């Protein structure tokens with residue numbers, strides 16, 4: 008059993024209330040039918056544009072948002088049905104790191120109080136043991152012990168992010184959702200925090216779900232990468248495979264849109280038309296069809312199935328009609344399949 | 354490294370509060386008004402301890418309506434009571450009313466606001482909002498009169514059946530508390546709704562912190578700046594309302610207050626005797642003025658946007 | 662070499678804070694030439710935004726002020742100390758600005774069309790009808806679908822990318838010679854960012870204007886700029902062409918910054934190189950080079966006196982470092 012986490016058909020809809028009696032008039036399909044498997048000690052990167060449901064997915068897995076339907080199997084046990092008390096106990100094993108280093112720490116508590124809180128809640132250790140634990144955590148994330156009794160606002164963004172990481176590590180979790188932990192940081196600070204996360208992966212074998220909108224960051228830190236679009240997971244594969252041969256047209260556009268900090272390398276940019284549609288009123292069929300350059304009739308009507316274009320061992324999952332079996336049969340030899348290699352080096 | 358250490362040293366003691374205090378003390382008007390408020394507080398404390406103004410109710414039948422003299426600095430009233438002593442004694446009444454009302458109303462507002470905000474969108478919130486709405490609909494003096502009347506009746510019943518005495522003394526306090534807490538509750542509710550979506554609250558959930566602890570450890574302390582300002586506002590309003598209520602005969606019983614003195618003066622002023630009226634008004638005016646300036650300065654000092 | 666379009670000399674920007682006077686920008690000098698795109702990069706708080714604001718005389722004062730010896734010359738005309746009315750005439754007409762957050766830069770209670778017409782009518786002598794026509798034309802130019810309908814929309818009815826297009830349309834409506842773009846795409850998604858940057862590039866070529874692109878995204882700079890100014894803590898660390906800065910960085914800070922960016926499609930490295938330490942506090946600056954305590958090449962000399970930036974007249978490149986990489 009080396010599957011740590013298995014997510015099956017997870018959905019999270021937020022009801023939209025309206026009208027005079029505030030009845031439910033619709034749903035925001037923030038996460039729509041997402042499934043994946045995360046192995047022990049591995050890191051899954053989740054990328055996608057703003058509002059595509061990355062944070063909601065992370066929070067639904069931890070049940071910070073109650074999932075609408077679907078299963079979250081953690082160490083062989085479905086946690087969506089757990090009672091409140093059982094869930095509190097499970098929280099020792101699943102933690103979260105937040106994006107905003109300024110909003111994620113209570114301004115009225117000292118660093119010590121913040122890091123020690125999980126131990127107090129779960130009544131672990133004596134006062135001295137807790138103190139020792141906090142000291143070792145601060146050493147681990149690279150904060151000086153002298154800073155223990157300071158308040159968060161006395162620290163820089165990078166240092167605060169370390170405090171948040173230390174808090175998540177207090178209970179020795181097996182799984183951490185990192186929700187854009189470096190997006191708010193400067194480049195030079197970002198690399199410090201990324202290295203810290205890397206160290207935690209290696210030393211403690213913690214599994215991460217690493218949410219980001221920066222594909223370069225994700226590639227650096229993740230084993231597998233999943234691309235989300237409008238609440239759906241449109242592609243998922245091993246990091247190298249996904250970056251070398253992206254299959255879904257959206258992934259290709261996304262990859263080509265990243266500006267490269269290297270004037271010698273030039274990528275033929277695929278500039279998408281239009282904006283990301285609203286998840287309140289998603290397009291019918293494939294949610295990407297109104298921006299896709301390979302759009303066909305079927306895309307407008309039918310939601311694409313989940314297709315594995317890789318091997319059973321080495322999955323490369325795509326949700327796109329271009330890869331469904333009939334299509335592939337039809338277009339053998341033709342060029343309907345989007346060219347995977349769009350990179351040229353000048 | 355040493356440089357960084359120095360930097361950390363210099364900002365070490367800068368908590369939100371020390372920052373606010375430092376800002377406050379750079380505001381000259383704020384400091385002056387604060388000193389005046391402190392002086393009043395000292396006077397009130399002295400009265401409460403029986404150091405001065407102990408003869409405020411003493412009657413001097415042969416000294417009715419006299420002008421200022423060495424014995425009676427501000428003269429005497431129609432019953433021959435020392436106006437100066439009465440005005441000083443009233444300071445204690447004012448502070449007592451102000452403090453009791455401000456503390457209880459703010460605490461009540463904080464708790465209701467916190468619960469209402471935390472459970473926003475559920476029936477708990479709807480229920481509290483409904484109560485707040487109802488109370489806010491009733492005209493203030495009408496409501497106070499009604500509550501005062503009800504409490505008086507209750508006090509009589511208590512006295513009759515349980516032998517509890519002096520409950521009617523608090524009729525006015527209760528009436529004011531019942532109206533003043535709603536403003537605080539509304540403000541706190543809004544702030545709590547804002548705070549509860551911040552990531553540190555979510556982090557607390559993720560650790561497994563139970564609900565009540567999240568409310569009282571993580572959320573409520575972060576509304577403290579609002580509570581402090583609301584308490585100062587309630588304090589001033591209570592003192593002013595007390596004057597008006599006492600003037601209308603709905604105020605404190607068995608003691609003296611500036612409002613009562615002004616009420617007495619209604620009979621004296623037509624006769625050309627102003628000392629009662631002026632003494633009470635002047636004491637009241639200076640305190641309210643000073644307290645308002647103090648409250649403004651405090652608000653500025655606590656405003657996180659202005660604390661850079 | 663031709664005379665520069667914009668010439669900034671010894672620019673000093675100070676702020677009066679409760680901890681005393683801080684110098685957020687300290688004697689920086691640079692030139693901008695016609696038609697070129699210059700990237701202004703650096704860490705958060707290093708003074709990029711206020712430098713670009715100072716060109717338009719938009720430094721909030723108080724608490725801010727521009728130092729006495731500073732000089733900002735636009736086409737030979739001194740802008741520092743120019744009366745407010747004259748500056749206002751230049752804004753939008755000769756020099757335009759685009760801000761990071763399009764929602765705060767647009768007035769939420771007026772329609773997009775109203776706001777665009779106001780700008781047009783201020784600088785061109787046209788009546789309302791013509792102004793509206795021009796507004797629609799501009800929206801069409803920046804690629805907004807159904808522009809005749811969209812002019813009557815309020816800002817909140819547009820998506821972030823569309824708002825930023827409207828901002829660009831407004832900024833370009835009077836054919837400025839110089840465009841100051843302060844992080845125009847930081848608030849946008851990558852695919853939308855690509856759209857907006859493409860658009861800016863097109864418009865720039867069409868109108869042959871100079872652009873100062875403020876950003877902290879080195880990728881954006883590498884793709885869209887010809888020259889780069891690297892700032893660190895209120896100083897200019899290095900100036901050079903994109904090729905020089907990215908391929909042969911001389912300043913240790915520039916080198917460190919470039920190394921610490923993770924890149925797509927490159928061999929995975931276990932740990933990213935980092936610059937240790939943090940940026941010094943503006944209220945408590947070191948005596949010498951501001952980068953010295955994070956720099957591995959620092960010597961006594963660096964701690965004693967800050968190095969001067971000397972810009973080569975011919976190549977317009979230079980570095981402020983005693984021990985630059987060669």
Ligand SMILES: Nc1ncnc2c1ncn2[C@@H]1O[C@H](COP(=O)(O)OP(=O)(O)OP(=O)(O)O)[C@@H](O)[C@H]1O
Nearest residue numbers: 021035037056057058059060061062063064220286
């Ligand atoms: N509590 C909520 N109630 C209603 N709708 C919500 C709620 N939280 C999120 N949403 C909606 O769900 C969608 C997905 O939001 P989510 O925060 O997961 O996006 P994201 O991918 O994390 O975006 P970002 O990159 O901006 O953080 C959005 O359209 C958002 O408006």
Ligand SMILES: Nc1ncnc2c1ncn2[C@@H]1O[C@H](COP(=O)(O)OP(=O)(O)OP(=O)(O)O)[C@@H](O)[C@H]1O
Nearest residue numbers: 676685704705706707708709710711712721724943
């Ligand atoms: N109104 C102000 N009052 C006091 N200090 C200010 C003010 N505006 C800016 N500063 C200071 O000037 C410095 C530079 O600010 P600026 O906004 O130019 O940074 P920046 O390089 O644009 O950073 P970012 O990338 O975060 O936008 C900051 O350290 C800031 O503290």
Ligand SMILES: [Mg+2]
Nearest residue numbers: 061062063186
């Ligand atoms: Mg998010």
Ligand SMILES: [Mg+2]
Nearest residue numbers: 709710711843
């Ligand atoms: Mg800026």
